Every structure is written in structure tokens, then in C-alpha cells.
Amino acid sequence: MSRAALPGFRDFYPQEFAERAYVMDAWREVTRRYGFVEYDGPPLEPLELYTAKSGEEIVGQLYVFEDKGGRKVALRPEMTPTFARMVGAKLNALRKPVRWFSTPQLFRYERQQKGRLREHFQLNVDIVGEADVAADAELLACAIDVMREVGLTSKDVRARVSDRRLIGALLSHFEIADKDQPLVYAVLDKLDREPRDVLEKRLTDAGIAFHTVGSLFEAVASRDLDELRSRLGGMRALDGHFETLGRYFELLEALGVRDWVQLDLSVVRGLAYYTGIVFELFDNEGEFRAICGGGRYDDLLATLGGTAAPALGFGMGDVVLGELLRSRKLMPALEPAVDFWVACDDDALLPDVMSVAAKLRGSGRSVEYSLKGQQLSRQMKAAASAGAGQVVILLRDQWSGGSGTVTVKTLADGTERVVRSDVLLNFPMQDNG
Amino acid sequence: MSRAALPGFRDFYPQEFAERAYVMDAWREVTRRYGFVEYDGPPLEPLELYTAKSGEEIVGQLYVFEDKGGRKVALRPEMTPTFARMVGAKLNALRKPVRWFSTPQLFRYERQQKGRLREHFQLNVDIVGEADVAADAELLACAIDVMREVGLTSKDVRARVSDRRLIGALLSHFEIADKDQPLVYAVLDKLDREPRDVLEKRLTDAGIAFHTVGSLFEAVASRDLDELRSRLGGMRALDGHFETLGRYFELLEALGVRDWVQLDLSVVRGLAYYTGIVFELFDNEGEFRAICGGGRYDDLLATLGGTAAPALGFGMGDVVLGELLRSRKLMPALEPAVDFWVACDDDALLPDVMSVAAKLRGSGRSVEYSLKGQQLSRQMKAAASAGAGQVVILLRDQWSGGSGTVTVKTLADGTERVVRSDVLLNFPMQDNG
Numbered sequence: 058m059s060r061a062a063l064p065g066f067r068d069f070y071p072q073e074f075a076e077r078a079y080v081m082d083a084w085r086e087v088t089r090r091y092g093f094v095e096y097d098g099p100p101l102e103p104l105e106l107y108t109a110k111s112g113e114e115i116v117g118q119l120y121v122f123e124d125k126g127g128r129k130v131a132l133r134p135e136m137t138p139t140f141a142r143m144v145g146a147k148l149n150a151l152r153k154p155v156r157w158f159s160t161p162q163l164f165r166y167e168r169q170q171k172g173r174l175r176e177h178f179q180l181n182v183d184i185v186g187e188a189d190v191a192a193d194a195e196l197l198a199c200a201i202d203v204m205r206e207v208g209l210t211s212k213d214v215r216a217r218v219s220d221r222r223l224i225g226a227l228l229s230h231f232e233i234a235d236k237d238q239p240l241v242y243a244v245l246d247k248l249d250r251e252p253r254d255v256l257e258k259r260l261t262d263a264g265i266a267f268h269t270v271g272s273l274f275e276a277v278a279s280r281d282l283d284e285l286r287s288r289l290g291g292m293r294a295l296d297g298h299f300e301t302l303g304r305y306f307e308l309l310e311a312l313g314v315r316d317w318v319q320l321d322l323s324v325v326r327g328l329a330y331y332t333g334i335v336f337e338l339f340d341n342e343g344e345f346r347a348i349c350g351g352g353r354y355d356d357l358l359a360t361l362g363g364t365a366a367p368a369l370g371f372g373m374g375d376v377v378l379g380e381l382l383r384s385r386k387l388m389p390a391l392e393p394a395v396d397f398w399v400a401c402d403d404d405a406l407l408p409d410v411m412s413v414a415a416k417l418r419g420s421g422r423s424v425e426y427s428l429k430g431q432q433l434s435r436q437m438k439a440a441a442s443a444g445a446g447q448v449v450i451l452l453r454d455q456w457s458g459g460s461g462t463v464t465v466k467t468l469a470d471g472t473e474r475v476v477r478s479d480v481l482l483n484f485p486m487q488d489n490g
Numbered sequence: 491m492s493r494a495a496l497p498g499f500r501d502f503y504p505q506e507f508a509e510r511a512y513v514m515d516a517w518r519e520v521t522r523r524y525g526f527v528e529y530d531g532p533p534l535e536p537l538e539l540y541t542a543k544s545g546e547e548i549v550g551q552l553y554v555f556e557d558k559g560g561r562k563v564a565l566r567p568e569m570t571p572t573f574a575r576m577v578g579a580k581l582n583a584l585r586k587p588v589r590w591f592s593t594p595q596l597f598r599y600e601r602q603q604k605g606r607l608r609e610h611f612q613l614n615v616d617i618v619g620e621a622d623v624a625a626d627a628e629l630l631a632c633a634i635d636v637m638r639e640v641g642l643t644s645k646d647v648r649a650r651v652s653d654r655r656l657i658g659a660l661l662s663h664f665e666i667a668d669k670d671q672p673l674v675y676a677v678l679d680k681l682d683r684e685p686r687d688v689l690e691k692r693l694t695d696a697g698i699a700f701h702t703v704g705s706l707f708e709a710v711a712s713r714d715l716d717e718l719r720s721r722l723g724g725m726r727a728l729d730g731h732f733e734t735l736g737r738y739f740e741l742l743e744a745l746g747v748r749d750w751v752q753l754d755l756s757v758v759r760g761l762a763y764y765t766g767i768v769f770e771l772f773d774n775e776g777e778f779r780a781i782c783g784g785g786r787y788d789d790l791l792a793t794l795g796g797t798a799a800p801a802l803g804f805g806m807g808d809v810v811l812g813e814l815l816r817s818r819k820l821m822p823a824l825e826p827a828v829d830f831w832v833a834c835d836d837d838a839l840l841p842d843v844m845s846v847a848a849k850l851r852g853s854g855r856s857v858e859y860s861l862k863g864q865q866l867s868r869q870m871k872a873a874a875s876a877g878a879g880q881v882v883i884l885l886r887d888q889w890s891g892g893s894g895t896v897t898v899k900t901l902a903d904g905t906e907r908v909v910r911s912d913v914l915l916n917f918p919m920q921d922n923g
Binding site: 395421429 | 493507508511531553556580590599746795855
């Protein structure tokens with residue numbers, strides 16, 4: 058029998074599961090505070106759901122196959138198409154703006170990337186039905202509040218924001234032809250990672266004037282909106298976009314997250330997808346890939362055949378965030394823990410042990426006991442290794458006919474109290490964290 | 491674009507997701523009380539993981555395909571093989587008994603069963619490393635406590651239990667040849683659903699004596715262990731099995747679930763799988779398929795190539811349980827609910843609204859507000875449809891420079907209080923459930 062998971066897939070032993078649950082609980086806690094409600098869709102979808110959005114070239118990155126009914130199907134590589142399908146099917150009946158989130162497991166199969174994971178879990182948060190920039194601020198604040206929830210600060214993580222409309226207007230102003238714009242976006246996307254002169258040459262080779270490239274790079278290097286605005290002040294076509302971005306920063310300030318956010322027009326993200334403000338969250342040390350990315354995609358619902366509606370959202374994976382938390386010692390360890398262990402000094406008392414355990418469980422406590430007769434000393438050892446807060450000990454000479462007195466020992470400090478079994482259920486729980 | 495999920499797959503809109511979460515929360519709450527810890531494995535596994543346990547014929551029921559690396563893979567149809575692989579790989583390092591649970595989504599593709607679901611979620615609870623019948627009682631009590639947790643009673647649900655070892659000894663006593671035993675099990679499995687004379691004929695046609703068939707059917711019809719024991723009292727080979735079953739019922743009594751449980755030797759379950767006590771949970775009206783099934787499978791870990799270890803477990807799907815809860819009006823409806831809605835009577839106050847919302851969220855409350863300027867009356871309507879417990883209203887003439895007094899209106903009774911914004915965070919939350 059195969060003793061391993063498939064390459065790129067994770068086994069979640071209890072410790073790994075607890076780490077995943079810690080991240081996902083933070084996702085759910087923060088989205089709950091923002092009034093988002095959870096949905097889910099199938100992990101297997103018709104292939105056309107993805108090719109309709111991303112073209113046939115996406116097929117090379119998917120787990121795709123033909124099912125026994127002859128349907129071309131794929132394991133979901135992202136949640137947005139499912140989200141768009143579900144919202145599109147019931148948009149008229151839904152309360153607007155739609156504020157939904159999901160925490161799906163997603164799958165990618167890229168042959169060349171051996172050793173990389175082929176699945177991850179991803180928080181997806183989306184708002185549909187609101188064009189106002191307040192929605193953009195609300196969305197980014199939610200992503201940043203997840204960072205806070207897991208103990209990260211603005212010293213650890215930065216949100217880099219751009220506006221696709223502003224960039225578009227800038228390129229138009231610089232009279233860069235539409236056909237060259239994909240190249241320009243590709244170059245912007247690499248500003249952090251490749252030498253400036255190499256990137257300049259790629260643009261001038263495409264016929265873009267050297268002084269235009271210089272102006273563009275200067276504009277994109279700006280990290281301050283006012284400074285950028287005064288530099289480009291003569292461009293009236295940009296005024297509306299500056300006002301939107303200025304408002305965005307003002308509302309991020311109101312939401313208490315402004316100090317996490319930095320203007321960075323080199324943030325590009327999906328080319329055929331986003332239509333307005335876009336953002337990415339990165340660790341400040343530049344050690345990891347993006348923690349989170351998202352933005353406004355006002356055209357997508359219509360593109361996917363649904364009703365047109367303004368929309369925006371982000372995705373945040375569990376893998377990069379988990380790596381960051383571990384590297385910052387912010388990932389809690391799973392300590393085994395039960396509230397009570399019930400023990401006895403006579404095998405014949407096992408039914409009584411089980412009865413006490415059942416009653417404690419009935420009051421909401423977590424309880425374990427030895428599932429067979431064992432020496433009391435071994436039971437005490439098992440209780441300790443189970444992380445029991447307290448051990449309830451039934452002793453033969455203090456017990457008869459299903460009741461008696463029990464000794465309750467708190468393992469943390471070794472203190473013992475003797476109580477009647479019928480008052481045990483009102484006994485206060487010790488913190489065993 | 492396709493506007494529907496694949497046949498047999500479910501879209502979980504927020505209401506459906508809330509129902510699924512209600513069931514899964516009950517699963518997690520009860521297993522927590524029993525000291526089980528959660529794990530998970532990949533939804534995609536090597537095909538051989540399933541053929542090793544169930545033979546090649548299982549392939550006809552699976553989503554199976556070849557991945558781009560030429561591996562035969564399958565969407566997991568059950569969790570036990572993954573569980574056995576994971577436990578087997580680390581058995582020596584794990585605290586014994588292993589008490590794990592999981593809540594995977596599982597997949598089956600059976601061509602002939604159109605209209606039936608092809609995926610469901612299933613609670614899997616397993617214990618490894620304990621041969622004592624106390625473990626069998628503990629396991630069944632856990633399944634039954636899930637029923638209690640979702641509001642079902644012993645009037646709604648019955649646990650039918652059998653013992654494969656007792657049945658085996660009975661068949662040996664009746665001198666039924668090993669080769670005929672699969673037929674006998676198949677007949678027992680149909681006792682509820684087919685006429686007795688048809689089933690008798692199938693056995694006598696196979697050469698089993700008519701009087702043997704009669705004795706067997708009489709034994710299997712018994713619902714009382716003592717009655718059965720006295721009837722078969724002469725069979726010394728059965729004594730040990732009767733003692734085990736008697737002890738099982740005694741321990742189920744101690745665990746407080748005896749009144750849910752009924753002896754029923756017609757319960758068969760997986761033929762090549764279970765080795766001891768087996769059980770199934772059914773609704774008492776016989777309206778639905780099994781809610782839950784499980785038992786002892788002491789040989790499986792060794793069969794799957796791991797270390798031999800006594801083991802037992804059950805699976806409980808979300809679909810049948812959900813149907814039962816809905817039919818008994820026990821499935822709660824998802825009511826939209828946020829703790830607070832923040833509103834204002836002047837669009838210019840939107841940043842202040844967002845600042846108040848951020849502070850309330852920072853104290854753990856769930857908060858919504860209008861993401862654009864709106865008439866106060868429309869905001870109040872939106873607050874009501876969002877299920878807000880309280881609305882915090884910022885009025886232009888009571889607010890300046892980021893602070894002031896606010897009106898806090900409780901929507902349930904219409905009462906209003908005016909408080910300073912800086913004491914708002916200490917304002918008690920209303921129950922908006």
C-alpha cells in the first residue's frame with residue numbers, strides 16, 4: 058500500500074490540522090465581524106467555468122479530466138468563477154451589497170513545479186453591488202484585520218495598493234498604444250525583481266520613447282499620493298482617479314488601517330480581470346510570496362454571462378500565511394487537552410467511571426478515561442499525557458451503588474479536593490490551556 | 491457559461507451552508523467532549539489506496555483518472571484508507587489509544603444512480619489500539635450523543651447492534667459451510683425488506699437444511715440478549731460472545747445511552763471489513779437510509795500494509811442526518827444577524843461611521859454600515875434587513891471632530907438611548923438571535 062500522499066498534497070495530522078484550524082478560525086472570526094456570511098460550492102466543476110474566464114491556456118494548470126458521463130471537469134483552481142455562477146443565478150433575490158466569504162480548498166497541477174504544493178485553502182471575501190470606493194476600503198481593512206487577528210502588525214506586513222484606472226489613464230496620457238500596454242504591465246510587475254536598465258530596454262525596444270519610459274518609472278516609483286499628484290498635476294485626465302485614491306486612503310484611515318497601506322503603482326495583478334483599485338499584502342522582509350491579493354473586478358460578472366454588477370474581492374491562502382506565522386513564532390502549538398480524566402483504583406468500577414464521564418460530558422466538559430482496567434498509577438500517567446486539567450478518582454472504599462465521594466486532583470499544581478459525586482457537575486473547571 | 495453545478499454536487503448558498511455548519515459544529519462539539527482530535531487528508535489519493543482495501547470492483551464507483559504525471563488517482567470515496575495510511579505511518583509515535591476524527595467531503599460516481607448525490611460530508615470517528623469492549627461502547631455512545639446534540643431523542647433514532655463474531659459462531663454451530671456464509675449474510679441484510687419465504691428459499695436452494703434456516707431466522711429475530719442466550723443456551727461456543735455483548739450493553743447503560751440501543755443480528759455491514767461488534771443508526775420511522783454505521787475492524791490496518799492494531803470507527807454523513815432534521819423541524823434557519831449597524835444623517839459623516847464601526851469590530855462585535863451615502867431612513871431599513879441588534883446613529887448636530895453623542899436604537903423593541911461615543915464600546919450587546 059502507498060504510504061504517502063500524492064506529491065503536492067498534505068496530510069493534516071492533528072498538529073497540522075490545529076494550525077490550519079487556527080488560521081481558518083481567524084478568517085471566520087474577522088469576516089464575521091465584518092458581517093460577511095459563508096458559502097461554498099463544489100470542488101469539482103465543469104471545465105468551461107474556468108476556460109470562460111481565463112481562456113484555454115488555463116487547462117495546462119488544472120486537474121482536468123473527463124468523468125464517466127463524458128463531461129469535461131476540473132478540480133477548482135480558484136473560487137471566483139463558482140462565486141460568480143452562484144451570485145449570478147440569484148442576484149435579484151439577494152440582499153445587496155452581497156457580502157460573502159468562503160474557505161475552499163483549491164487545486165493546481167503545473168507539471169514543471171515539482172515540490173510545490175498542488176492544493177491550498179484560500180479565504181475568499183467578495184462584495185457585489187457597490188461601486189463606491191468605501192467598499193474598496195472595507196475590503197482591504199478586512200484583509201488587514203485578519204493579519205491583526207493572528208498577531209501580525211504593520212511592522213510585519215504591508216498592503217501595496219494601486220489603481221488600474223489610474224495606470225490606464227497614465228499610459229493613455231503618455232500615448233502608449235493599447236497594443237503595448239500588456240508589455241508595460243508585465244514590466245511594471247517585474248520592477249522589484251529585475252534591473253531597471255533591462256526593463257527600460259524592453260520598453261524602448263518596443264518603440265516607447267526613452268523620456269516617456271523615464272517619466273513612467275518615476276511616477277510608478279512614487280509611494281506618496283500627494284507627491285505623485287503634484288508631479289503629475291498638469292494631467293487633468295488623472296484628477297478623478299487621484300480623488301478616488303485620496304478618498305480611499307482617507308477611508309482606510311477611518312477604518313484604522315492606514316499605517317499598513319502604501320501606494321505602489323507597480324502592483325498589477327491579473328491583466329484581464331481587475332478594473333479598479335488592486336492590492337497585495339506582503340511581509341515587510343520580502344521573504345515570502347504574496348499573502349493576499351485582490352481588488353475591484355466590475356466587468357467579471359457580465360463576462361461570465363451573469364448580470365453586470367460592480368464587484369470586488371480578495372483571496373488569501375493558508376500556506377504563505379502559515380509560513381509567515383511559523384517564521385515569526387506566532388503559530389500556536391497544539392497541546393493535548395481535556396477538561397477531565399476519570400480514574401479508579403478497581404477494575405470493577407469501570408462502569409462507574411464511564412457513568413461519571415458521561416455526566417461530565419453532558420455538562421459540556423471534555424472527558425477521557427482508560428478504556429480498560431489499568432493500575433491507578435498508569436491511569437494518572439495517561440491523564441497527564443492527555444493534558445487533563447483535573448483527574449476525578451473513584452476509590453473502591455469511598456464508592457458504592459453508583460455514588461460516593463471522589464477525589465478531584467488538579468494536575469497543574471497537584472492540589473486535591475474530596476467532593477461528593479453528585480456535586481461534581483457543579484465543580485468549577487480549571488483552565489488547562 | 492454553465493449556470494449549474496455538476497449533477498450530484500451541491501451549491502451551498504448561505505442558508506445551506508449554515509445548515510451544513512450546524513451539523514458539522516455538532517459533530518465537532520460532541521467529539522471534543524469525547525477527547526477526539528481532528529485530522530484531515532488529501533481529497534485526491536492514489537487509486538491503489540482504495541483497490542487495496544476493496545478490490546478492483548470499487549473502481550466502477552469512483553471518480554478516477556490519470557493525472558498529468560501518469561498516476562492513477564481517485565477522489566476519496568471514504569476516509570478509512572487515508573486514516574489507516576496516516577496512523578500506520580506513525581503508529582509507534584502516537585499516544586494510544588489513538589482517538590481521532592475527521593469531517594471530509596467524500597465522492598462517489600455511480601453511473602446508474604442518476605439524481606443521487608455524488609458527494610457528501612462525513613464525520614469519521616476512530617479509535618486505534620484498544621481491544622476492550624469498553625472502546626466499542628465509547629464509540630457508539632459518541633455517535634448517539636451527536637443525535638442528542640442536534641435535538642433527536644431515542645424516540646426518533648435507534649441504534650441496531652450486532653456482533654460479527656457471534657454470528658460467525660452461530661453459523662459454525664449450524665454447520666453452514668464457509669462458502670455459503672456470504673449468501674447467509676446477504677439474506678440477513680435483506681430480512682427487513684424482502685418476504686421471509688423468498689429468503690428462506692434462497693437458503694434452502696443453496697442446500698441449507700430447512701430446520702437450520704428456521705432456527706437461524708428465529709435467533710436473528712430476537713431483540714433481547716437474555717432471551718436469545720437462554721434459547722441458544724446449549725451452545726457453549728457462544729458463551730464468550732454473549733458475555734462480550736452483555737458487557738457491551740452494561741457499559742452502554744453506564745454511558746447513559748442504553749435506551750437508544752437494540753440487539754439486531756440482521757445488521758451485517760461490510761462483509762470483508764468488520765470483525766466484531768457492528769452498529770447502524772436509523773430513524774425509528776424507517777423513513778431514511780442509515781444515519782450512521784460502524785464497528786470494529788481489527789484486521790484492517792494489517793490488511794492495508796500497516797502494523798496490526800485493534801481498531802474501530804464509524805462514519806456519519808451530513809445528507810441523511812440533514813434530511814431527518816429537516817423532516818423533524820430541527821434544522822435551524824439562518825437569520826441574518828449583526829450586532830450593530832452604524833448609520834448617519836449626513837453623507838459627510840461616512841468616515842466617522844467607518845471609524846465607529848472599526849472600533850466596535852475591534853471589540854469583537856459584528857458590524858455593518860452603508861458603503862455609500864444614503865438617506866437615514868434607507869439605512870434603518872438596511873439595518874433591519876441585515877438583522878442588526880442595535881443601530882448606532884451619528885447625527886450631524888451632535889457630532890464634530892470625530893466624537894460626540896450617538897443614539898443607540900435597539901431594533902427589537904424600538905428603545906433608544908443617547909450615549910457618548912467614547913463609552914459606546916462598553917455598551918452591552920443585545921441578543922439579536
